[in-house]
Amino acid sequence: MNNTHAFDPQQQAWFEAACKRIDTERLRRLNADLVNIHSPTGSEQEASEFMAARMESIGLKARYQPVNDASGNAIGELCGDGTGPSLLLYAPIDTHLEGNETDLPMVGDRLRDDMKPEAILRDDLVIGLGASNPKAMVASLTEAVNAVIEAGIELKGKVVLAFAGGGMPLYVPERGNYGMSTGVTHMITHGVTADFGIIMKPWYEIYHEHPGMCWFKVSVKGSLGYAGIPRGTPGFRSSIIPATTVINEIEQWLTEFPSRHSSDQIAPEGWIASVRSGWPERPAFPAATTEIFIDVRTNPNQTMAGIRHEFDQMMAGILQRHPDIEAEWDMYGSCPGSATAPDHWIVQSAHAAWEHQEGRPYPGAPMLSGQTDAAMINKLGIPLVRVGYPWIGDASVPEEFADGLGGMGVSNIQDLVKPIENIIYSIIDCCTRTREETGLNG
Numbered sequence: 001m002n003n004t005h006a007f008d009p010q011q012q013a014w015f016e017a018a019c020k021r022i023d024t025e026r027l028r029r030l031n032a033d034l035v036n037i038h039s040p041t042g043s044e045q046e047a048s049e050f051m052a053a054r055m056e057s058i059g060l061k062a063r064y065q066p067v068n069d070a071s072g073n074a075i076g077e078l079c080g081d082g083t084g085p086s087l088l089l090y091a092p093i094d095t096h097l098e099g100n101e102t103d104l105p106m107v108g109d110r111l112r113d114d115m116k117p118e119a120i121l122r123d124d125l126v127i128g129l130g131a132s133n134p135k136a137m138v139a140s141l142t143e144a145v146n147a148v149i150e151a152g153i154e155l156k157g158k159v160v161l162a163f164a165g166g167g168m169p170l171y172v173p174e175r176g177n178y179g180m181s182t183g184v185t186h187m188i189t190h191g192v193t194a195d196f197g198i199i200m201k202p203w204y205e206i207y208h209e210h211p212g213m214c215w216f217k218v219s220v221k222g223s224l225g226y227a228g229i230p231r232g233t234p235g236f237r238s239s240i241i242p243a244t245t246v247i248n249e250i251e252q253w254l255t256e257f258p259s260r261h262s263s264d265q266i267a268p269e270g271w272i273a274s275v276r277s278g279w280p281e282r283p284a285f286p287a288a289t290t291e292i293f294i295d296v297r298t299n300p301n302q303t304m305a306g307i308r309h310e311f312d313q314m315m316a317g318i319l320q321r322h323p324d325i326e327a328e329w330d331m332y333g334s335c336p337g338s339a340t341a342p343d344h345w346i347v348q349s350a351h352a353a354w355e356h357q358e359g360r361p362y363p364g365a366p367m368l369s370g371q372t373d374a375a376m377i378n379k380l381g382i383p384l385v386r387v388g389y390p391w392i393g394d395a396s397v398p399e400e401f402a403d404g405l406g407g408m409g410v411s412n413i414q415d416l417v418k419p420i421e422n423i424i425y426s427i428i429d430c431c432t433r434t435r436e437e438t439g440l441n442g
């Protein structure tokens with residue numbers, strides 16, 4: 001372990017005292033309470049107000065920060081004597097599904113229990129929409145701060161505990177196009193800041209690089225047809241059949257993309273996410289346009305303009321090889337990636353916490369491309385490290401929830417204990433030291 005982040009006897013005593021105060025039943029109840037408060041992207045007000053009240057009840061200076069009539073953020077501060085740094089502890093609070101029949105059939109042929117905003121408690125498991133991501137993250141960070149308070153740790157710095165809406169990589173047109181880091185962008189541009197921070201997400205790993213993403217729409221052109229017209233009739237061209245050629249070509253480009261653009265910790269993936277054409281209620285009339293929607297992830301060194309140029313070149317190549325295909329395309333969403341220097345204090349603090357816990361050097365994180373609010377927080381000026389907890393799929397998951405991503409809705413309370421201890425370690429490591437000790441000037 002880096003000796004700079006090693007604990008003196010007092011810090012070690014505080015750490016042990018705080019870890020003893022981790023209350024798994026309290027954690028379980030909060031996790032379940034949050035699942036029972038439905039918070040789809042763009043409609044997080046109730047959940048954020050609930051968390052603001054919870055933070056105030058445990059001793060933080062807390063408030064609800066409204067963004068609009070349906071959404072807002074929860075912010076709490078635990079202040080020390082003012083001589084130390086400020087540490088942001090962050091997790092989003094919104095879920096990626098609506099949790100009702102409107103999700104069908106896209107999530108499958110039925111809503112499983114892990115896709116519903118109704119908590120089911122089964123031994124150490126909390127089951128329900130968002131129980132793992134993001135509700136377990138919110139509960140875990142809160143439990144870490146609660147344990148620090150109960151242990152009576154004397155802080156020099158400030159802990160900023162914050163939860164924002166709009167964190168999912170999607171947007172909701174009917175709720176003001178909320179999503180893609182809307183809430184945290186508002187938070188940071190409206191007075192909430194810190195010297196550095198930690199975001200909690202799935203996987204028991206440490207990441208200093210944060211992927212970005214670009215969304216593209218490709219429109220393959222044809223003509224409005226009629227099912228009774230013979231194939232080959234002049235003046236009628238399908239948009240759907242040529243789109244299959246475009247899809248296969250884009251898929252080949254996407255499979256090669258990660259190897260061309262991998263960075264230190266990011267292997268940026270991309271997926272064809274949606275295809276749209278025609279009217280289900282008018283199958284007699286094949287549509288003149290077939291639309292293909294693509295999500296491409298990026299490493300922190302790529303620019304959005306650079307990705308757009310590469311996509312343009314790829315599509316131009318497809319049309320050159322297939323001159324009978326007519327298509328146009330555009331980039332309709334983007335969020336740049338970002339990174340914190342691997343030797344930054346907060347990154348090394350996360351490493352020290354993991355190594356203190358595991359008793360061995362951190363071996364390095366597997367490559368990933370999961371986009372989070374971390375990219376935007378870091379881009380807006382707060383150095384950030386991503387830490388996490390074992391994904392439920394890494395261990396024994398009930399068979400009925402094992403297929404696919406589902407509602408990210410099964411958390412194991414015991415799996416959260418070590419990550420909470422790691423968060424406590426970094427709180428002590430950062431906020432019981434002076435600003436100068438953590439590499440800050442003044």
